[in-house]
Amino acid sequence: xxxxxxxxxxxxxxxxxxxxxxxxxxxxxxxxxxxxxxxxxxxxxxxxxxxxxxxxxxxxxxxxxxxxxxxxxxxxxxxxxxxxxxxxxxxxxxxxxxxxxxxxxxxxxxxxxxxxxxxxxxxxxxxxxxxxxxxxxxxxxxxxxxxxxxxxxxxxxxxxxxxxxxxxxxxxxxxxxxxxxxxxxxxxxxxxxxxxxxxxxxxxxxxxxxxxxxxxxxxxxxxx
Numbered sequence: 001x002x003x004x005x006x007x008x009x010x011x012x013x014x015x016x017x018x019x020x021x022x023x024x025x026x027x028x029x030x031x032x033x034x035x036x037x038x039x040x041x042x043x044x045x046x047x048x049x050x051x052x053x054x055x056x057x058x059x060x061x062x063x064x065x066x067x068x069x070x071x072x073x074x075x076x077x078x079x080x081x082x083x084x085x086x087x088x089x090x091x092x093x094x095x096x097x098x099x100x101x102x103x104x105x106x107x108x109x110x111x112x113x114x115x116x117x118x119x120x121x122x123x124x125x126x127x128x129x130x131x132x133x134x135x136x137x138x139x140x141x142x143x144x145x146x147x148x149x150x151x152x153x154x155x156x157x158x159x160x161x162x163x164x165x166x167x168x169x170x171x172x173x174x175x176x177x178x179x180x181x182x183x184x185x186x187x188x189x190x191x192x193x194x195x196x197x198x199x200x201x202x203x204x205x206x207x208x209x210x211x212x213x214x215x216x217x218x219x220x221x222x223x224x
Contacts, residue, residue: 010142012223013097016179019141020186021216022134022148025209027190028197029108029127029149032205035198037120042127043135043149045074066121070128077132085137095224100137101217104130108210112203127206141183144176151187154180 012018026043033042041047048067055064084096107130111123131149138148147153158180165173197205 012220013095013138014140014142015219015223016141016182017219018138018216019146019148019179019183021212021219022138023183023186024190025212026131026134026149027187027192028194028205028209029131029190031191031194032198032209033124033127035195036203036205037123040124042070042124043131045071045128069121069125073125073129074132077129078136081133081136097137098217098220100133101213101220104134105210105213105217108206108213112206112210114203116203141179144179146180146183148183148187151184154184154187158184 030041030043033040048071051067052064052071055061055067081096081100084099088094088096088099107126111126114123135147135149139145144157145153146157158177161173161177161180164170165177194205194208197208201208
């Protein structure tokens with residue numbers, strides 16, 4: 001039986017390959033902003049909220065604004081994906097998840113061609129927007145809830161599934177734990193390779209993420 005036939009009852013955006021590819025890109029983008037854009041994580045909005053509070057109390061109002069901008073764009077990215085989901089029917093060939101991936105591809109390509117003189121905040125805002133759309137559009141892999149731009153929830157779910165497998169010997173929990181582990185591993189691999197590529201390609205490392213998402217787009221369309 002062909003791969004396409006075996007996956008015909010599974011939404012393409014929930015395939016394990018989709019989750020692994022997005023997790024790799026999520027790790028790469030976090031490494032990108034950390035290594036090249038002032039040691040910050042574009043996905044860590046909890047940390048940014050803490051920074052806003054600290055900087056307001058300490059009188060660093062410009063710093064508070066800089067930390068607030070990624071929060072705002074992250075919020076807007078989620079809002080936009082919800083609008084796309086509401087406005088686009090599932091029956092069309094180009095689904096709303098495809099539109100999200102296309103927007104990500106374009107934004108990361110733009111990030112890669114921006115000159116070094118562009119303020120770090122601009123790049124961080126663009127990547128935060130990209131990541132927020134990604135994490136809101138792709139919430140499941142094989143029916144399991146997961147995140148592609150952060151690992152805290154994935155770690156918790158992996159540990160939970162592993163405990164249930166060890167305690168009750170349920171093979172499904174074992175498979176679920178393995179899938180979470182693979183997502184975490186690919187996120188880590190994306191971060192590690194991203195850090196390496198930043199030292200070689202510099203700002204154009206964003207194009208690697210854009211290229212991987214282009215491959216993913218073709219896969220999503222093929223299995224539509």
